[in-house]
Amino acid sequence: MKFCSQCGNPVEQRVPEGDNRHRHVCPNCDTIHYINPKIVAGTLPIFEDKILLCRRAIEPRLGYWTLPAGFMEMHETTSQAAIRETWEEAEAKVNLDGLYTMIDVPHIGQVHIFYRATVLNGAFGVGPESLETRLFTEQEIPWEDIAFPTVKHTLRHYLEDRLTETFPVHVKDITFERIKS
Numbered sequence: 001m002k003f004c005s006q007c008g009n010p011v012e013q014r015v016p017e018g019d020n021r022h023r024h025v026c027p028n029c030d031t032i033h034y035i036n037p038k039i040v041a042g043t044l045p046i047f048e049d050k051i052l053l054c055r056r057a058i059e060p061r062l063g064y065w066t067l068p069a070g071f072m073e074m075h076e077t078t079s080q081a082a083i084r085e086t087w088e089e090a091e092a093k094v095n096l097d098g099l100y101t102m103i104d105v106p107h108i109g110q111v112h113i114f115y116r117a118t119v120l121n122g123a124f125g126v127g128p129e130s131l132e133t134r135l136f137t138e139q140e141i142p143w144e145d146i147a148f149p150t151v152k153h154t155l156r157h158y159l160e161d162r163l164t165e166t167f168p169v170h171v172k173d174i175t176f177e178r179i180k181s
């Protein structure tokens with residue numbers, strides 16, 4: 001951030017009084033511009049024994065396969081965001097079957113939340129952010145071409161939990177691996 005969104009003045013980085021972190025602060029109107037993590041909400045869309053994946057038409061990870069998910073909009077809930085993203089990316093209407101994974105990714109300032117979902121009537125299409133969409137059996141999942149670690153974890157948990165048909169919520173952190181010197 002270079003300029004204040006309130007008044008257009010250049011911002012400076014400093015620790016505001018009573019705070020303990022550097023923030024973007026406007027010296028003109030005193031607005032403190034907080035930057036906080038973002039929530040990505042999505043679904044694990046199931047039809048019969050298959051999982052619906054989308055091949056990304058946009059960066060990052062263009063051409064790789066993902067579960068439908070995206071940034072929450074203001075004034076919507078995580079479940080609304082998950083349903084909306086599933087429609088936008090895979091043109092699938094879904095019923096949510098419960099919260100499934102919540103994965104913190106602190107080094108990029110994101111929290112990824114996936115709901116288990118049932119694809120209504122097995123109907124889906126290809127949204128503008130996808131190159132193609134497809135239902136995959138377990139054997140067909142393109143593990144080498146999965147876009148994001150959070151998606152891979154969610155898929156792995158599901159395939160394991162499916163064996164016992166118990167689907168507890170999985171909470172996990174994916175932390176940045178520091179290069180050892």
Ligand SMILES: [Zn+2]
Nearest residue numbers: 004007026029
């Ligand atoms: Zn300002």
